[in-house]
Amino acid sequence: MNHFAYVVSQQGEDIMAEASSELHALRHSTAHVMADAVLSLFPEAKIAIGPAIEDGFYYDFELPRSLTPDDLDEIENKMREIVSSKYDFEKKVITRSEAKKMFKDQPYKLELIDGLSRDEEISVYVHNSFKDLCRGPHIKNTSLIHPKAFKLLTVAGAYWRGDEKRTMLQRIYGTVWNSPKELREYLEKRKEIERRDHRRLGKELDLYSTHEEAGAGLIYWHPKGARIRHLIEDFWKNEHFKNGYELIYTPHIGKAWLWQTSGHLGFYKENMYAAMEIDNADYYIKPMNCPFHILIYKSALRSYRELPLRWAELGTVYRYERSGVLHGLLRVRGFTQDDAHIICTPDQVEEEIERVLKFSLAIWKTFQFTEIKAYLATKPEKSVGEDADWDKAISSLQKAVASQNLPYVLDEGGGAFYGPKIDLKVKDALGREWQMSTIQFDFNMPERFNMTFVDSDGREKRPFMIHRALLGSFERFFGVLIEHFAGAFPVWLAPVQAVVIPVALPFTEYAQEVLKYLRQAEIRVISDESDERMNAKIRKAQQQKIPYMLIVGENEQAARTVSIRTRTGEKMNNLALTDCVELIKQKVQEKSLI
RNA sequence: GCCAGAAUAGCUCAGGGGUAGAGCAACGCUCUCGUAAAGCGUAGGUCGUGGGUUCAAAUCCCACUUCUGGCUCCA
Structure with a gap:
């Protein structure tokens, strides 16, 4: 249900667009050169995959020991040797059995070969004595890689094929550019990102803290941070009143019945904290606000004349996140969503969606985020709800996006099982994209809680329910805001003016x-x-x-x-x-x- | 949760089996100052926590906690 997409999206989505570019070939080729260097230093190394990525490349290896930063220097030096030896990259098309023979000592490559479909051409690229199963394209000669335009950055663990049940490989990340100047600029940009890091600024400007002894992923807002939050909340509340919302407040815990009815105990349990027992009943701390809002809806018989209802709450929720993913303000275990639910008749859906989207864009503009992209996710294979409702919902989302002239990406089949959605990603001052707003239909909750309204024909009908969060959560929004302004907040938000x-x-x-x-x-x-x-x-x-x-x-x-x-x-x-x-x-x- | 690295004064960091170090901040004194750091001095630490090895541990080993970079997860 409203899993307000709570995701750090630092990976640009321009990877595909870049796929054909020369830079992409350069990066991919540099990955090959790196693998070559690693193999010459560790002849027993098993090589996995090594693609070009945004700003660089990586290659995964299985090695006899863990790599150290000194190893990176050595690998880099070896790479410079290879590069200056001016090897051609040669493509060879070979048969499946030739490929299997060629990579008989490389189990990961064998697995990849087995995964290739029968009619696919199998090619290898060769330079020096290094051969890699590869579709290409590559640059012509290793000398096209400028020896001072690449740099190895970090070593990290990565599961083979992203599967945590399989071997953990060592991944080396590197970056390469057309010229040393571009490399310098890129490294400078990384430094700027470091300087703007909300964790650093949060400390320097005395905005917030976390406390090891009190629990990871839990945020303490200091007076200056709290002042900023207060100003944002104030603004947020006023804007909501102006836009036809009412504010509500709901509890932080609720009995198991609530979460059984909503289904969370079935499909969201691993993100929920253990129950606490009160008077022989199990209570859970809330990971979402929606069930509570629904109870308010159901506290009275609802007429079509009352709809649409727009109820907003700064709802503090707690979700279990695995220890390794916690990150400053951006990924936490307790946070306050700027949540709202819109409950309306089927006829009102279109207008409501457009209103929300417009509202959202206006809010983002106020905080000086102007580049916004929409991601529209439609019906997945497994879903609940009537097809007609899905169609209506999706078309209203599309119309709304069109009416605002928003660029959007369609994720066919990428919606949640309970409804389609639009997520908004905003670009910050450094051009990084962050997923913040989400507008989601929910065909599941109204059903499970048996929400109804009496229509003009006197019959009980099922309302549409829309979850939405504009800023996402205050914690995450604050983190992004700090980085966007590099801590130099606009006058209206500055804790000290x-x-x-x-x-x-x-x-x-x-x-x-x-x-x-x-x-x-x-x-x-x-x-x-x-x-x-x-x-x-x-x-x-x-x-x-x-x-x-x-x-x-x-x-x-x-x-x-x-x-x-x-x-x-x-x-x-x-x-x-x-x-x-x-x-x-x-x-x-x-x-x-x- | 997994891989790797890290945790030393409020902050940033050095040291690396034998008396705990610097800069900034704090505090005190001197100076009374015009658009990004005046000078001198004082105080500040069970070296993340718990165990182990050792005559001796901040230093070596183990476990835990937390952080960092990734992976994975985010129906």
């Missing part, structure tokens, strides 16, 4: 006055009265990414003004206090960056 900086101690009294004045005007302001030089205070404010630094010294005190320095380095000298307040309020109003 301005800092008063007296140039020297004698001006602290005036600084106090300015502080009071701005506080009165509801600006989030602090005053840095530490016994530091002004430069040090500016540096500190700059590191805290405070939008406005209000410098006060002799001139300002005499004229009852402040001199503004923004965190972007712009200066506005001798601004009257009223004008200063006006300026900041204006920026808050516009929700602008600075």
